Every structure is written in structure tokens, then in C-alpha cells.
Amino acid sequence: MTVEAELGVLAGVEDEVQAEESHYTKPEEVIDFATRTGCDSLAISIGTSHGAYKFKPEQCTRDPKTGKLIPPPLAFDVLHAIEEKLPGFPIVLHGSSSVPQDEVDTINAHGGKLPDAVGIPEEQLREASKSAVCKINIDSDSRLAMTAAIRKYFDEHPEHFDPRQYLKPARENMQKMYAVRDRSR
Numbered sequence: 044m045t046v047e048a049e050l051g052v053l054a055g056v057e058d059e060v061q062a063e064e065s066h067y068t069k070p071e072e073v074i075d076f077a078t079r080t081g082c083d084s085l086a087i088s089i090g091t092s093h094g095a096y097k098f099k100p101e102q103c104t105r106d107p108k109t110g111k112l113i114p115p116p117l118a119f120d121v122l123h124a125i126e127e128k129l130p131g132f133p134i135v136l137h138g139s140s141s142v143p144q145d146e147v148d149t150i151n152a153h154g155g156k157l158p159d160a161v162g163i164p165e166e167q168l169r170e171a172s173k174s175a176v177c178k179i180n181i182d183s184d185s186r187l188a189m190t191a192a193i194r195k196y197f198d199e200h201p202e203h204f205d206p207r208q209y210l211k212p213a214r215e216n217m218q219k220m221y222a223v224r225d226r227s228r
């Protein structure tokens with residue numbers, strides 16, 4: 044068994060634990076924490092957030108062309124300070140879904156209501172993956188991919204009610220999303 048521990052506070056909800064605000068992981072605490080807990084990997088807080096609404100509109104700027112929110116950048120200085128404290132130690136990012144806007148648009152086009160859902164830009168995740176970050180959690184992206192496919196399916200096949208029918212495109216859409224991520228590393 045391996046243990047992954049989280050130090051610092053991510054905004055959002057995870058396993059029934061909710062936080063309004065995020066607090067970056069303090070680099071000066073990570074050696075003591077990793078040593079005393081004996082954890083195998085460390086999830087840190089550098090501005091990622093659990094859920095599909097990672098940032099409030101007032102934390103973001105808005106793309107004048109598309110009207111979509113542009114989130115604040117991740118705290119790479121904190122990440123690099125942690126890397127220096129724990130050379131070679133596996134770092135994990137929770138709450139790092141990119142919240143693909145095509146999936147959000149599909150959901151909204153088929154009866155959903157996710158205005159201003161926003162995630163971590165993929166180029167920042169790609170940048171983070173070049174560091175000690177060895178795992179990036181993207182659960183919300185799977186949920187969005189699945190929900191988008193099911194909403195679209197229900198809209199197009201209102202007569203269907205068998206999960207074996209609508210879970211098929213839902214799974215396929217999730218697989219497609221993971222395959223794209225894997226290729227874009």
C-alpha cells in the first residue's frame with residue numbers, strides 16, 4: 044500500500060471536506076510533514092482547486108473574444124521551492140482538471156447549466172509535469188465528459204431509457220478525453 048498525503052488547503056469539495064479558500068503549501072513545512080507521516084507521495088496546493096468551478100469570476104480575467112474566464116496562473120515558485128526541499132520526492136496535483144470548454148458547451152447546449160465553469164489551462168499542467176509532479180488528478184474532467192455525452196444522448200434519443208445504451212457513448216467520450224491527454228504530454 045502507498046499513502047498519498049495532502050498538505051496545504053485546496054478550495055472546493057473533496058470527500059465531503061469543503062474549503063472556501065485555498066492556502067498554498069508552505070515549503071518550509073514539507074520536510075517535517077513528509078518525514079513524520081512517512082507518506083509516499085505529497086499532494087500540494089499551488090492554486091489548483093477541487094471541482095468544476097475552480098475560480099470565482101473575480102479571481103479571473105475574461106477573454107474579450109469568447110467571454111470565457113481565464114484563471115490566475117499556478118504558483119510555480121511554490122512548486123519549485125518544494126522540489127528543492129524534497130529532491131526526487133513524488134509530488135501530486137489534486138483538483139487539476141482543465142474543464143474542457145467543448146464538454147461544458149455540450150452540457151449547456153443540452154439542458155445543463157454550468158456557466159463560467161473553469162479549470163487549469165493545459166499548458167500549465169504540461170509545464171508542471173516537467174517538474175517533480177508525477178500525477179495530475181483530473182476527476183472533474185471525467186465527470187464532465189460523461190455528463191456531456193449522456194445529456195447529448197438523452198436529447199437525441201428521448202425514447203431510450205436503458206443505461207446500456209447511454210453509458211456506451213458516455214464511456215467512449217471519457218476514453219477519448221483520456222487518450223487526448225495522454226498524447227498531449
Ligand SMILES: [Zn+2]
Nearest residue numbers: 049057086137
Ligand atoms: Zn485533494
